[in-house]
Amino acid sequence: MQSRLHSIEQRIEQACRQAGRSASEVRLLPVSKTFSHERVQQAIDLGLTRFGENRAQDLRDRFEHFQDQDLQWVMIGHAQTNKAKDIARYASELQSLDRLALAESLQARLTLEQRQLPVFIQVKTAQEDSKFGLPPEQLLSFLTQLKNLDTLQPVGLMTMATQTDDQTEVRRCFAQLRQLRDQALEAGFDTVQRLSMGMSGDFELAIAEGATDIRVGSALFGERG
Numbered sequence: 640m641q642s643r644l645h646s647i648e649q650r651i652e653q654a655c656r657q658a659g660r661s662a663s664e665v666r667l668l669p670v671s672k673t674f675s676h677e678r679v680q681q682a683i684d685l686g687l688t689r690f691g692e693n694r695a696q697d698l699r700d701r702f703e704h705f706q707d708q709d710l711q712w713v714m715i716g717h718a719q720t721n722k723a724k725d726i727a728r729y730a731s732e733l734q735s736l737d738r739l740a741l742a743e744s745l746q747a748r749l750t751l752e753q754r755q756l757p758v759f760i761q762v763k764t765a766q767e768d769s770k771f772g773l774p775p776e777q778l779l780s781f782l783t784q785l786k787n788l789d790t791l792q793p794v795g796l797m798t799m800a801t802q803t804d805d806q807t808e809v810r811r812c813f814a815q816l817r818q819l820r821d822q823a824l825e826a827g828f829d830t831v832q833r834l835s836m837g838m839s840g841d842f843e844l845a846i847a848e849g850a851t852d853i854r855v856g857s858a859l860f861g862e863r864g
């Protein structure tokens with residue numbers, strides 16, 4: 640795993656160099672979903688301390704299994720409203736906030752927990768029906784609604800690109816997210832700075848389009864079974 644991590648770091652550095660960016664601007668989120676606790680412990684032993692999970696139940700299992708270590712668990716998957724309680728308790732960050740009903744459930748739970756939660760708004764940029772995410776044209780009104788929910792701290796936008804080998808289409812998704820972020824900033828939502836985009840197969844393109852957070856699973860942990 641050490642050599643895999645090293646090669647990811649080299650890919651990040653190279654992509655940043657080509658984009659004229661500093662590698663310190665890009666935060667790697669290792670995605671541990673589906674991998675065993677033992678594999679995650681190997682990653683921890685390499686110095687990694689934040690991990691992405693895509694199911695609330697798994698987030699909770701990891702939290703409980705590793706609770707004697709100082710780690711952060713990031714929710715990156717579609718969340719049912721009835722999972723707001725687990726997210727409010729166990730997530731250090733939510734990257735997949737995609738609708739008001741979820742935001743309102745989280746607000747209620749976070750108020751009880753007396754916590755604040757950094758959130759990325761997941762926007763649908765892909766051309767497929769299956770992908771979750773807020774329709775792009777609703778972003779500014781959604782951000783306005785979030786202003787009433789004081790436990791949620793919008794820090795950025797997240798997207799998943801269309802699943803295709805067509806690099807032009809993948810890059811279009813990332814560029815669209817950057818443009819939406821710029822529009823949000825221009826409209827005065829000045830905390831919406833970060834761009835979570837790019838995975839194992841396409842993070843160089845995402846970095847070229849301004850990604851600040853890349854979510855990498857298989858390139859670090861190996862293929863999922």
Ligand SMILES: *Cc1c(COP(=O)(O)O)cnc(C)c1O
Nearest residue numbers: 670693715838839854855856857
């Ligand atoms: C699984 C997953 C990833 C990581 O995918 P890899 O191709 O394994 O790097 C990133 N983001 C989300 C939302 C995921 O569900």
